[in-house]
Amino acid sequence: MAYLVLSNGMAFEGTRVGAVSDSIGELVFSTGMVGYLETLTDPAYAGQILVGTFPLSGNYGVIEEDFEGKPALHGFVVRSICDTPSNFRAQYPLEKFLSDNGIPAICDVDTRELVRILREEGTMNAMICDEIPASLDALNAYEIKNVVAKVSAADTTVYRAQGETKHRVTLINYGTKKSLITTLCARGCEVTVVPHDTSAETILASAPDAVVLSCGPGDPNELSAEVAELKKLIGALPVFGVGLGHQLAALAMGGSVVKLLYGHRGGNQPVREIGGTRTYITSQNHGYVVDAESLSHIGIECFANANDGTNEGMEYPAQKCFTLQFTPDTLGGAHSTAHLYDRFFDMLA
Numbered sequence: 001m002a003y004l005v006l007s008n009g010m011a012f013e014g015t016r017v018g019a020v021s022d023s024i025g026e027l028v029f030s031t032g033m034v035g036y037l038e039t040l041t042d043p044a045y046a047g048q049i050l051v052g053t054f055p056l057s058g059n060y061g062v063i064e065e066d067f068e069g070k071p072a073l074h075g076f077v078v079r080s081i082c083d084t085p086s087n088f089r090a091q092y093p094l095e096k097f098l099s100d101n102g103i104p105a106i107c108d109v110d111t112r113e114l115v116r117i118l119r120e121e122g123t124m125n126a127m128i129c130d131e132i133p134a135s136l137d138a139l140n141a142y143e144i145k146n147v148v149a150k151v152s153a154a155d156t157t158v159y160r161a162q163g164e165t166k167h168r169v170t171l172i173n174y175g176t177k178k179s180l181i182t183t184l185c186a187r188g189c190e191v192t193v194v195p196h197d198t199s200a201e202t203i204l205a206s207a208p209d210a211v212v213l214s215c216g217p218g219d220p221n222e223l224s225a226e227v228a229e230l231k232k233l234i235g236a237l238p239v240f241g242v243g244l245g246h247q248l249a250a251l252a253m254g255g256s257v258v259k260l261l262y263g264h265r266g267g268n269q270p271v272r273e274i275g276g277t278r279t280y281i282t283s284q285n286h287g288y289v290v291d292a293e294s295l296s297h298i299g300i301e302c303f304a305n306a307n308d309g310t311n312e313g314m315e316y317p318a319q320k321c322f323t324l325q326f327t328p329d330t331l332g333g334a335h336s337t338a339h340l341y342d343r344f345f346d347m348l349a
Helices: 036-041 094-100 111-121 139-140 145-152 180-185 200-205 225-234 244-252 342-346
Strands: 002-006 009-019 024-029 050-053 075-077 103-107 124-129 157-159 167-173 190-196 212-213 239-242 256-274 281-293 300-305 311-317 323-324
Touching: 002 103, 024 075, 024 111, 024 256, 024 281, 036 050, 036 311, 050 111, 075 124, 094 103, 103 124, 111 124, 124 139, 157 180, 180 190, 190 212, 212 244, 212 342, 225 244, 225 300, 239 244, 244 256, 244 281, 244 323, 281 311, 300 342, 323 342
Parallel strands: 024 050, 050 075, 075 103, 167 190, 167 212, 212 239, 239 323
Antiparallel strands: 002 009, 002 124, 009 103, 024 124, 157 190, 256 281, 256 300, 300 311, 311 323
16 A cells, blocks of 8 residues: 655545555656556656556566656656566566566556546646655655756767768757657768767867757756757857757746646647648647747747647747747657748758
């Protein structure tokens, strides 16, 4: 037996699985029906406890080839975990993955009620524990801090293009997903992945064709040093940003980024093309959003969330900069937005 204790004082009883340890994190939920491996290994969940809205996880086991990165989340909450996976690619059950990676988890929880609370009250802190604590002070005091430095790589790595090398791009790693690098390489890019704190001078000295700003975790407003470097890069080279990179570019342009009530997470997030006729199903993981109005003097809003109308994409034509809140063509998600990479490559032409 174990408990999920919320910072509002509510507690849910369930069954402990995974790592046998107590953990505190920011409680968020993902609406994806599949793709739990990509979700659990997404570095953008650093410092968070994830609730799966789909009632079953683990039914196709663990396939390490599908991992997006090294797990950084603080816990996992699900209605039911399958201990007998059925898939020809499965290597071992999900519970072993959770244990091996030190991720505390709890199942047999009413996740429908839990998600209702988060939608009404907003994202809040939570704790997975064996006993309900007498005081919630530690729980309420928890904050996600300095997570980009924890999930970014310490060294520079070069990934060769598949086939002919058409472009040389530098990807700033704020907590990138593997699929972003894989997609760029498949489209003829030699990708040099550099740490999050790499200076603009170092990047410009290597003379890449363009810069890609990766997705990642945490509050973009904390990353003042990274934003300062982006101010030197944007306008000097074509820039393409996704996820956290989209938000950091907005801050570098003088815009603002605010926190959402409960965020957008999952592989089924609808995005409407402004001025067009299409609505795309996208894969997202973020709790902050760009205020498009704050950028009206310099940028053009090109995509909006079909559910709540919040910003999902910006274009800055004069600076040759194009950014998206979602990552096009991601593993475990829809592929209808793959053509958006072409906008980036058009800037290079």
